[in-house]
Amino acid sequence: MSLRRKLARREQEALEALHRLAPCTAAQLQGEVGGTYSGTRAVLSRLVAKGLANHRYDGPRYIYEPVQDSSSAGKYALREVVDTFFKGSNKEALGALLGMSTEVIDETELKELEAMLASIRGRTDADG
Secondary structure, three states: OHHHHHOOHHHHHHHHHHHHHHHEOOHHHHHHOOOOOOHHHHHHHHHHHHOOHHHHEEEEEEOOOOOEOOHHHHHHHHHHHHHHOOOOOHHHHHHHHHHHOOOOOOHHHHHHHHHHHHHHHHHHHOOO
């Protein structure tokens, strides 16, 4: 079981908000997630203790940041979603993402997607 699944709901919410706001103070995070200031500080302390957030002293306050960069955290979270809701199938997840788009995909974006697929094909061909 992954560490993320062991987080309490408030810890998960705070960590997600921390990725959006960082670097930020406890007061800024409280404004995003609600609750009391002391409750927000307690959640941040637990995230620091679990190694998911860092803090540094800046004058009279602490500044908090997630340990993992947003791109890595996003990939991890997406992997969790694909595994949980699409039985690990990247094809099914990609189909769902493309199917839920209400916008027309323009030629530039289509070419970028085709380039990504070609790159994946190249890796597959080189492996086998």
